[in-house]
Amino acid sequence: MRALFSVVFFGIPLFLLASPSSRTANVVDRRAIADEKQGDNWLSYGLTYSENRYSPLTSINDHNIKNLGLAWYLDLPNQQTLEATPLAVNGTLYFSGTYGRVFAVDARTGHKLWEFDPDLAHYNPRKLRLSWGGTRGVAYWEGKVYVGTNDGRLLALNAKYGTVVWSVQTADTAKTNAQVITGAPRVFSGKVIVGHSNGEVRTRGYVTAYNADTGRRLWRFYTVPSAPPRKGLQVAMEDMAAKTWSGDPRNWAGGTVWDSIVYDPEFNRVYLGTGNGNPIDPEARSPGHGDNLFLCSIVALDADTGQYAWHYQVTPRDSWDYDATQQMILADLVLNGRIRKVLMQASKNGFFYVIDRATGKLFSAEKYAKTTWADRIDSDTGRPVEMPNARYEKNSKNSIRIWPSAAGAHNWQPMSFDPALGLVYIPTLKRGMGSESLKDPDDGTGALLAWDPVRQRKRWEVHYDTFWNGGALSTAGNLVFQGTGRGRFIAYRATSGEKLWSFDVGLGVIAAPMTYAVDDMQYVSILVGYGGASGLGMDYDYGWRFGEQPRRLLTFALGERNSLPRGMPPRFTVNAVDDPTLSLDMRQASKGTDIYNNVEVFCVRCHGVNVESRGSIAPDLRESRLALNWQAFRAVLRDGTLTSAGMPKFDDLSDDDMRAIYMYIRVRAREAAASARK
Ligand code: CA
Numbered sequence: 001m002r003a004l005f006s007v008v009f010f011g012i013p014l015f016l017l018a019s020p021s022s023r024t025a026n027v028v029d030r031r032a033i034a035d036e037k038q039g040d041n042w043l044s045y046g047l048t049y050s051e052n053r054y055s056p057l058t059s060i061n062d063h064n065i066k067n068l069g070l071a072w073y074l075d076l077p078n079q080q081t082l083e084a085t086p087l088a089v090n091g092t093l094y095f096s097g098t099y100g101r102v103f104a105v106d107a108r109t110g111h112k113l114w115e116f117d118p119d120l121a122h123y124n125p126r127k128l129r130l131s132w133g134g135t136r137g138v139a140y141w142e143g144k145v146y147v148g149t150n151d152g153r154l155l156a157l158n159a160k161y162g163t164v165v166w167s168v169q170t171a172d173t174a175k176t177n178a179q180v181i182t183g184a185p186r187v188f189s190g191k192v193i194v195g196h197s198n199g200e201v202r203t204r205g206y207v208t209a210y211n212a213d214t215g216r217r218l219w220r221f222y223t224v225p226s227a228p229p230r231k232g233l234q235v236a237m238e239d240m241a242a243k244t245w246s247g248d249p250r251n252w253a254g255g256t257v258w259d260s261i262v263y264d265p266e267f268n269r270v271y272l273g274t275g276n277g278n279p280i281d282p283e284a285r286s287p288g289h290g291d292n293l294f295l296c297s298i299v300a301l302d303a304d305t306g307q308y309a310w311h312y313q314v315t316p317r318d319s320w321d322y323d324a325t326q327q328m329i330l331a332d333l334v335l336n337g338r339i340r341k342v343l344m345q346a347s348k349n350g351f352f353y354v355i356d357r358a359t360g361k362l363f364s365a366e367k368y369a370k371t372t373w374a375d376r377i378d379s380d381t382g383r384p385v386e387m388p389n390a391r392y393e394k395n396s397k398n399s400i401r402i403w404p405s406a407a408g409a410h411n412w413q414p415m416s417f418d419p420a421l422g423l424v425y426i427p428t429l430k431r432g433m434g435s436e437s438l439k440d441p442d443d444g445t446g447a448l449l450a451w452d453p454v455r456q457r458k459r460w461e462v463h464y465d466t467f468w469n470g471g472a473l474s475t476a477g478n479l480v481f482q483g484t485g486r487g488r489f490i491a492y493r494a495t496s497g498e499k500l501w502s503f504d505v506g507l508g509v510i511a512a513p514m515t516y517a518v519d520d521m522q523y524v525s526i527l528v529g530y531g532g533a534s535g536l537g538m539d540y541d542y543g544w545r546f547g548e549q550p551r552r553l554l555t556f557a558l559g560e561r562n563s564l565p566r567g568m569p570p571r572f573t574v575n576a577v578d579d580p581t582l583s584l585d586m587r588q589a590s591k592g593t594d595i596y597n598n599v600e601v602f603c604v605r606c607h608g609v610n611v612e613s614r615g616s617i618a619p620d621l622r623e624s625r626l627a628l629n630w631q632a633f634r635a636v637l638r639d640g641t642l643t644s645a646g647m648p649k650f651d652d653l654s655d656d657d658m659r660a661i662y663m664y665i666r667v668r669a670r671e672a673a674a675s676a677r678k
Helices: 002-006 020-024 030-034 125-130 235-242 532-536 586-597 603-607 630-639 655-677
Strands: 068-075 087-089 092-096 102-106 112-116 139-141 144-148 153-158 164-169 186-188 191-194 206-211 217-222 261-264 269-273 297-302 308-313 329-335 338-346 351-356 362-367 374-377 384-386 416-418 423-430 445-452 457-464 472-475 479-483 488-493 499-504 514-518 521-528 552-558
Touching: 030 186, 068 499, 087 139, 102 144, 139 186, 144 191, 153 191, 186 261, 191 261, 338 423, 351 374, 362 374, 416 472, 423 472, 423 479, 445 479, 472 514, 479 521, 586 603, 586 655, 630 655
Parallel strands: none
Antiparallel strands: 068 552, 087 092, 092 102, 102 112, 139 144, 144 153, 153 164, 186 191, 191 206, 206 217, 261 269, 269 297, 297 308, 329 338, 338 351, 351 362, 374 384, 416 423, 423 445, 445 457, 472 479, 479 488, 488 499, 514 521, 521 552
C-alpha cells in the first residue's frame, strides 16, 4: 500500500478506490492465510490454514474447462524431483525445487524473477546421500520466503531479491547422514515451524518454532521421550510417553515430522503428524511391550509455547512403517446433527480418521482402501483391532500379504477437501506387502478417490494403472485436478468423477497442482518432475529416464493454446554399457551389493533398486560410460567430481569398498547387456 497514499486520482486518494479484497490481499498475515474466501493468492502449503486445497475461484469451471490451454511454461534445468506446491503471493509464484533451490516467477508470464541456490553440495555433501533432493514447498510471511533444505537448514529469504535474511541449522549436524528436511515450513503469528525427515536412521523426531523475523529459536518439541525424562513443564507428558517404551532408551527414536504440520487458528494449536520408529520391528526397538508414543501419531501442541495438548496414536506399536505424516485437513463437519471442528487424515495405514480438534478424541475411522492388518478401529478406545496374523514378527512362518504396503494407501501426495460438496479427494496407492503368493490384480496401481468423510464411504473413484501419481486440487468450479505417473494432467467433474480435460505434460507428475488469479484471470499451475521415492525402481517403470525429459513449471489458463516442446518419449529398454574383456569378481560384487544398499551409503536411494533407475533422480549406472571407467568412477566417489550435479562425495569409503560397488555395477550392466542380446 505504501505508494498508494501518495498517488491521487481526480483528488481522491487511490487506495480508497481499490476494492477491500485487493487491499487486504497485499498483507500476508494470520487473517489472510485463514481466509477461505479469497482465492487470488495461495499463501500457504495447503492454500489456507485448513490445508483443504479447495479454491473458491470459479472462472475455470466444468462448463468451460475444454478451453483450458497452456499459458506458459518455465524450463527448470538441473532440477530433478519436483514435489512442491507453489505459493502465489500478489502476482508472484514461489516454489522450491530440488536440493533446496527456490524460485520466484512472475505469475502472469512465467518470467523467472530470481533463483536461490543454498549450495547444498558444498555446505554438507553427505546429506545428499539420504534424500532424493525433493522439497515439498516454501512458506511466506511479511516479505520473506522460508525453505527447509536437505542439509537441515531453515532459511529466510528476501521475497523480492532471493537473498538470505537469516539461516539456522535446525537438523543435527553431528550425524551428517541422518536428518534431512523435505517438508514445507508453516508460518503463523510471526513464527515459522519446521520438522525433518529420516526416522529410518535412528534419529529422534522434533519440530522447532522460530521467530519469523529474526530466526531466534522459540521452542522445540520432541516426539519421542528422552530417558530419563527432561525436567520442566513437559515432564508429565514425557513420563506418559516413556511408559510406552521398553528396553534401551538409545533405541527410542523415530517419530519424525517429515510432512504434515497444521496450524489451527481457532484453537491456537499446531498439529504434527509423526513417522515410524526404527527399527521398524517393534520387538527390536521396544522388546515385549509398549505403544511407543509418539510414533505414528497426531500430536497437538500449544502454538505459542509448544506445550503438549493432546495426542491420538494412529498406529500403536507400529510394525509396518505406517507413518501418520499424511496431510491433515481442518474442517467443520455436521456429525449427528452437530457442527464439529474436526481434523481429517487419510492415513498411510488405510483408515480415514475424523478426529475432534478440541479433545483429540476419535469421531470415526473407516477403511478407505484395501486394509488387511486391522479389522476396524474400536470407536470407544480409538485403537485398531488388529488381525491375528498381521504382526509378521510373530508370524514369520505363516506370513500373509499385508495391505497397505509400507508406501501406505496414501502418502505425502496431498488430498483436497471440497466443503461445499463434502468430499475429500484422495490420491490412493494400491499395494500389499509380504507374501508374494496372494497378489491382487490391483497390486501396484493407484486411484483418485472421492470420499465422503461424514458417512465414511466412497462417492466415486478413478482408477489408474500407475502406483505413483500426483496430489489433488479441487475448486468451486466443480473441478478436481490431478497429474499422473504417466504424465497426464487431468481435470474431473468434482461431483461425478467424469473426466473433462487432459493435457500431456511429457513426464510423470508427483506434485500437487494449485490455482490463483491475477487481474481477474484464473490460472492453474503444476510442477512436472517425476522422482523421489517414485523413482526408486521397485516394480514400477513408466519409461522416464534420467535426463531425457525436462523438468518444468506449467501454467494453464482459459483461451490459451501454447504448445509444449516435447522431451524424449517413455523408454523401456536399457542401453547397457559393458566391457566384455573385464573379468568379473563375483565375491567383490556381492560385497558391493551390501554397500550399495547400506543405510550410510545408500546408492540405492538415487540409482535405484538393483541398479535399475526407473525414473530416478540419478543416471542408470548400467548405461553410464563413467561407471565403466574405474579411475573416473573412483574420482567421483573419492574426490566428489560431480557434487555440483548432485552426486555426493563418498570419501569415507575405502578403495576396496569403491571397487566392490564398481564390480556390482559391472555385473548388473553385463546382465542387462546379455538380456538385451536375447
Ligand atoms: Ca516411514
